Amino acid sequence: MTVDIPPVKQGLKFPDSITFNKFFKPVRIEADVHDLEVQGTIPAVLQGAFYRLGADAQYPPHLGDDIYLNGDGMMTMVRMENGHADLRTRFIRTERFKAERAARRSLYGRYRNPYTDDASVRGKDRGTANTSAFWFGRKLYALKEDNRPTEVDPHTLETIGKTDFHGTLNGRTFTAHPKIDPISGNMIAYAYNSDALVSRFIYLYEISPAGRVLREERFEAPYASMIHDFLVSENYIAFTLYPMIADQARIEAGGPFFSWDPSHQTVVAIIPRRLGVAGLRWYHSPKLVMETHTMNAWEEGSVLHLEHFISNSGWYSQFPHVSDPNPKEEPPFGQRWSFDLADPRDVFTVTPMVPHPGEMPVVDGRFSGQFCRHIFFGAINTQLGPMLDWGPMGPPFNCLAHLDQSTSAIDYYYPGPDASTEEPVFVPKSPSALEGDGWLISVIGRRDLNRSDVVILDSLNLAAGPVASIEVPFRLRYAFHGCWAPADELGW
Ligand code: V55
Numbered sequence: 001m002t003v004d005i006p007p008v009k010q011g012l013k014f015p016d017s018i019t020f021n022k023f024f025k026p027v028r029i030e031a032d033v034h035d036l037e038v039q040g041t042i043p044a045v046l047q048g049a050f051y052r053l054g055a056d057a058q059y060p061p062h063l064g065d066d067i068y069l070n071g072d073g074m075m076t077m078v079r080m081e082n083g084h085a086d087l088r089t090r091f092i093r094t095e096r097f098k099a100e101r102a103a104r105r106s107l108y109g110r111y112r113n114p115y116t117d118d119a120s121v122r123g124k125d126r127g128t129a130n131t132s133a134f135w136f137g138r139k140l141y142a143l144k145e146d147n148r149p150t151e152v153d154p155h156t157l158e159t160i161g162k163t164d165f166h167g168t169l170n171g172r173t174f175t176a177h178p179k180i181d182p183i184s185g186n187m188i189a190y191a192y193n194s195d196a197l198v199s200r201f202i203y204l205y206e207i208s209p210a211g212r213v214l215r216e217e218r219f220e221a222p223y224a225s226m227i228h229d230f231l232v233s234e235n236y237i238a239f240t241l242y243p244m245i246a247d248q249a250r251i252e253a254g255g256p257f258f259s260w261d262p263s264h265q266t267v268v269a270i271i272p273r274r275l276g277v278a279g280l281r282w283y284h285s286p287k288l289v290m291e292t293h294t295m296n297a298w299e300e301g302s303v304l305h306l307e308h309f310i311s312n313s314g315w316y317s318q319f320p321h322v323s324d325p326n327p328k329e330e331p332p333f334g335q336r337w338s339f340d341l342a343d344p345r346d347v348f349t350v351t352p353m354v355p356h357p358g359e360m361p362v363v364d365g366r367f368s369g370q371f372c373r374h375i376f377f378g379a380i381n382t383q384l385g386p387m388l389d390w391g392p393m394g395p396p397f398n399c400l401a402h403l404d405q406s407t408s409a410i411d412y413y414y415p416g417p418d419a420s421t422e423e424p425v426f427v428p429k430s431p432s433a434l435e436g437d438g439w440l441i442s443v444i445g446r447r448d449l450n451r452s453d454v455v456i457l458d459s460l461n462l463a464a465g466p467v468a469s470i471e472v473p474f475r476l477r478y479a480f481h482g483c484w485a486p487a488d489e490l491g492w
C-alpha cells in the first residue's frame with residue numbers, strides 16, 4: 001500500500017526589499033505585556049491610553065514586492081495608570097486580514113488596485129485600516145482613506161467592524177485625517193474616491209460626538225488625486241490638491257494607483273464653513289508642490305493662514321512619476337501660505353517656517369483653528385547627528401522638534417545616532433494649561449537595540465530629554481498616526 005505524502009510547500013519568506021528588510025521587517029507580534037520597564041516617571045496626568053496605528057504585513061505580497069502603505073493595520077496601545085504602563089498590540093481584523101489568514105498567504109494585490117487581487121477575493125472588501133488611530137465620541141477608530149472607519153474596542157483592541165455612523169454615512173471612503181472642532185466638539189471630515197474607485201468628487205462631512213453625520217456636501221476637483229490631509233480654521237476649510245493622479249486605465253491594467261503627473265497644477269480650495277461649497281474659491285499655486293501633512297489653519301482679519309509641510313516633488317518612494325523613471329524625491333519643509341480673502345485676485349504668499357526637513361506635525365488640539373504658537377513635529381536636523389539609513393518612506397526623522405512661532409526658535413529632542421522618532425502625540429498638562437504646554441508621546445525606533453521605546457517629553461523643554469522612557473521589549477514597526485484617550489473618557 002502506498003501513501004500519498006503531499007510535497008512540502010516553500011516556506012514563507014518576506015522579500016529582501018526596502019519595504020520588508022532590516023528595521024522595517026514585518027513584526028507581526030500581537031503582544032500583551034503587563035508593566036513595562038519605565039525609566040523616569042510617567043506624569044500623573046497621563047491616566048489613559050496612547051494608541052498608534054501603522055502598517056505591518058501578515059504575509060509576503062503574492063506579487064513579489066509592495067509599498068509600505070499597503071500593509072495590514074496594526075494597532076498599538078500603551079495603557080498608563082498611576083505611573084504604570086501596559087502594552088497591547090493587535091492586527092485589525094479586516095476582511096483582507098481574515099481571508100489571508102484563512103488561506104495562509106497573501107491574496108490581495110497592489111495598493112488600492114482590486115484588478116491585481118487573487119480570484120478568490122475578487123469583489124471582497126480590501127481595506128487595510130492602517131493609517132490613523134483616532135479617538136472621537138468615546139470611540140476608537142482605525143482609519144484608512146480608501147475605506148470607511150473601522151471601530152476598535154479601546155480596551156481589548158478587538159476589531160468591532162466598519163462603521164457607517166448609524167446609517168448616516170453614504171460614501172464608501174473616509175479620510176484618515178479628520179479634525180475635531182474645539183468650539184463645537186464636532187468632527188469635520190471629508191472623503192475622496194468615495195462614489196467610485198476613481199472620482200473627482202470630494203465629500204465634506206460634519207459629524208456629532210454621538211456619531212451621526214449632521215451635514216454632507218460635495219464639490220468637484222479639477223482632477224482625481226490623492227487627498228491625504230486638509231485644514232480647518234474657525235470659519236474655513238481648505239484643501240491643497242496636488243497632481244498625485246489616479247488613472248482608471250492604468251489601474252485596470254494592474255499598474256500603480258497613483259502617479260505624479262506634472263502636467264497638472266497644484267491648487268487650493270478654500271470653502272467658508274457656514275456658506276459651504278457655494279462659497280468655494282480656487283487658487284492656483286505658481287509652483288508645482290505636494291502637501292504632505294497639515295499643521296494648522298487660522299485667521300487674522302481677512303487673511304487665512306494655512307500652515308503645512310510642502311515638498312517640491314511627488315512621493316516617489318510610494319508612487320512613480322508618470323514619465324521620469326528615476327525622479328528625485330525632495331523632503332518636505334514647513335510653510336505658511338497666506339490668503340487675503342478680501343483680495344479678489346488668485347494670489348497668496350508663502351513664508352518658510354522651518355529651515356530643515358520635517359513632517360508629522362501636531363498642535364495643541366484645544367486651540368486648533370486659531371493661531372497656535374507651538375508646533376511639534378518629527379524632523380531631520382543633521383546638525384544634531386547623522387542621517388539614518390533610508391527607509392521605505394524615505395529618510396527617517398532623527399529628532400523631534402518644537403517650533404515656537406513667537407520667537408521662531410526651535411527646540412529639539414535628539415534620541416541618539418541610531419534612533420528615529422515618530423509623530424508626536426500632544427496631551428495638555430491640565431485642562432487649564434496654556435496653549436502648547438503639555439506632554440509629547442512618541443515612539444523611538446532604536447536600531448542599535450532592535451527594539452522601541454515610548455518616550456514622554458515636556459513639550460516646552462524637549463532638550464531636557466524624556467521625563468519617562470517606557471521600554472518595549474521588542475521592535476514596533478514604524479507606524480503613522482496616533483492619539484491619546486483619557487481614562488475618564490475611556491471609563492476606566
Ligand atoms: C498616506 C498614507 C497612507 C495612504 C495614503 O501619509 C497617504 C500619507 C498609510 O497610508 O494610504
Ligand code: FE
Pocket residue numbers: 131176177228293480481
Ligand atoms: Fe497621514
